[in-house]
Amino acid sequence: GGGFRASEHQHSRYNPLRDEWVLVSAHRVKRPWQGQLEKPPPEDVPRWDPKNPLCPGATRANGEVNPHYEGTFVFPNDFPALQPDAPEPDDSGHPLFRAAAARGVCKVMCFHPHSDLTLPLMSLLEIRAVIDAWAELEAELGASYPWVQIFENKGAMMGCSNPHPHCQVWASSFLPNEARLEERTQRQHHSQHGMPMLLEYAEQEAQRKERLVVENEDWLVVVPYWATWPFQTLLLPRRHVLRLQDLCDSERDSLASIMRRLLIKYDNLFQVSFPYSMGWHGAPTGPYLQEDCGHWQLHAHYYPPLLRSATVRKFMVGYEMLAQAQRDLTPEQAAERLRALPEVHYKLRHQ
Amino acid sequence: GGGFRASEHQHSRYNPLRDEWVLVSAHRVKRPWQGQLEKPPPEDVPRWDPKNPLCPGATRANGEVNPHYEGTFVFPNDFPALQPDAPEPDDSGHPLFRAAAARGVCKVMCFHPHSDLTLPLMSLLEIRAVIDAWAELEAELGASYPWVQIFENKGAMMGCSNPHPHCQVWASSFLPNEARLEERTQRQHHSQHGMPMLLEYAEQEAQRKERLVVENEDWLVVVPYWATWPFQTLLLPRRHVLRLQDLCDSERDSLASIMRRLLIKYDNLFQVSFPYSMGWHGAPTGPYLQEDCGHWQLHAHYYPPLLRSATVRKFMVGYEMLAQAQRDLTPEQAAERLRALPEVHYKLRHQ
Numbered sequence A, B: 001g002g003g004f005r006a007s008e009h010q011h012s013r014y015n016p017l018r019d020e021w022v023l024v025s026a027h028r029v030k031r032p033w034q035g036q037l038e039k040p041p042p043e044d045v046p047r048w049d050p051k052n053p054l055c056p057g058a059t060r061a062n063g064e065v066n067p068h069y070e071g072t073f074v075f076p077n078d079f080p081a082l083q084p085d086a087p088e089p090d091d092s093g094h095p096l097f098r099a100a101a102a103r104g105v106c107k108v109m110c111f112h113p114h115s116d117l118t119l120p121l122m123s124l125l126e127i128r129a130v131i132d133a134w135a136e137l138e139a140e141l142g143a144s145y146p147w148v149q150i151f152e153n154k155g156a157m158m159g160c161s162n163p164h165p166h167c168q169v170w171a172s173s174f175l176p177n178e179a180r181l182e183e184r185t186q187r188q189h190h191s192q193h194g195m196p197m198l199l200e201y202a203e204q205e206a207q208r209k210e211r212l213v214v215e216n217e218d219w220l221v222v223v224p225y226w227a228t229w230p231f232q233t234l235l236l237p238r239r240h241v242l243r244l245q246d247l248c249d250s251e252r253d254s255l256a257s258i259m260r261r262l263l264i265k266y267d268n269l270f271q272v273s274f275p276y277s278m279g280w281h282g283a284p285t286g287p288y289l290q291e292d293c294g295h296w297q298l299h300a301h302y303y304p305p306l307l308r309s310a311t312v313r314k315f316m317v318g319y320e321m322l323a324q325a326q327r328d329l330t331p332e333q334a335a336e337r338l339r340a341l342p343e344v345h346y347k348l349r350h351q
């Protein structure tokens, strides 16, 4: 490479977990933006609203009344995309028209009784309770279902229709696309290199340091080398861990701590409750509990849409949908900006 | 299948072009929506605005003045994600940190001199001129570049930052992800079944009819069996065609006609200028022009985000990003709704 500089010269990077490429054109962030501005999230969410179906004591769509819960609270999604019993689709008799049965359950988990909180504003103990509840649900639903997808849509920009802090858990009778993909790439890496891909990757990033955002004794967060969203991150354990339920007590505490540090930085970046979709990927469950899943490594993906400010997002549209994801700053630049931010939440700085 | 009904019973469908699945949970459209409302597009776009860099006679970011063009107008993107010369990235020396050179050009094509028009409001002759300009650009850039991605982002919701009717053309020195994927799946289908996948698919859909939206002697538009976006469509030729430049005169006319009919229906669906990202996929070019690309079939994808109304979109977020795309109405229901709409634009109905 004659004088190659990633921040100046467009190039492609390979994502080994999804077997695809991202186009990095960092010089492009200079273009002016005259497109859509997003509405910042409301600042005046009431702590308790009896008409909000996620609040303690509120009545849900199905007529049930929520308990006056004080920690986390799990209940069935009233409009589930997956239900436990659905008949087998008929055979179309043609390979281009293939359908398959899809069964499962959808749950909602409130993180906290207060609607005006988000994870980065919660205490370490409260976040730890969320982690325990995740691990429990994964073990419970994973006893029979092969995939338990825990995910949080945060912010209206990410399709979240309720400001109350919550996530969802969708368990399915099948491995969804992303799980199939990561199963294939991790298995292949393991058989070729004799080491779980993401364990090797975490070791490399811990040494290289330029994409690190936060780290502690058990965990690290990086803007992955192949990130597509501007401030996308990957949360990785340092030791080989298959599933959330395998985390020991101290690892759960250190997870609460690193999540909180990451999410405070996220909020501090544009001084706004930072929107994202995040979710956990671990080894498959159900029948896979009996199989060797040594190629898997537990991890969480954070996919935040904002690019330049609280109101200017990255659009993954035409070229991205039809050809390939494209990013406007390098992962190293994104990591550097996140690293430089304080670890005290901007809302609490003057208290 | 004992009593299976696609509109009532969730199931998965296979997308053979992308080798992935979509979860169809049509019962879910019943849930109330309290989330983000989109701003409808402005109704008062001036026909000519000398400050709009896409208008005839306007000055662009680089200081150049546009000609007083009367048909289509092509110029280089002033903030290109791909440039013809970029040095080769350095070798990281590790398989998890792989970068590759990315070179190319980015062009913008205005469809018409008037900012207050969109394709469905243009005449057949004007649309035909756009098709000719696409074919010309594909041939010109495709002479050296292996992939020429023509795409249109329509509407602010799809990241479009300028209301003037236009599309973009990004040519690259590499096959982007989507091209690689469709190359692989079409090649495999062809070698297994002896017929181009999408030619066989079009024949099937022409017979089955339930997903047809519009058709004519040369073309058909379907909501594909595996559609992810609520009103996603696939535009297919009836004969085997590799690239836009291979279309004969009468096929270009009939393409202008079917595009216009589709886009009028789209606008009529929610009585709004319908946002979408669309793009053309054909056989690769450059060095591939010398190779056998018989497994390829030319097609256009339309990816529109709206779900329920002009202001309620489908969010492809948490579950979709982390696990699998999910849709809230069946492709057959979407096709039926589009079929039932008039072929006169709602804005022109009372003239």
Ligand SMILES: O=P(O)(O)O[C@H]1O[C@H](CO)[C@@H](O)[C@H](O)[C@H]1O
Pocket: A035, A314, A315, A316, A317, A318, A319, A320, A326, B153, B158, B159, B160, B161
């Ligand atoms: O080039 P534009 O129209 O300003 O930009 C738009 O389309 C590009 C190509 O899909 C995207 O990368 C941008 O995020 C989007 O805002």
Ligand SMILES: O=P(O)(O)O[C@H]1O[C@H](CO)[C@@H](O)[C@H](O)[C@H]1O
Pocket: A153, A158, A159, A160, A161, B035, B314, B315, B316, B317, B318, B319, B320, B326
């Ligand atoms: O279930 P919610 O939060 O109402 O819905 C949100 O998340 C779902 C899962 O990612 C998506 O399918 C919906 O489009 C989105 O609006």
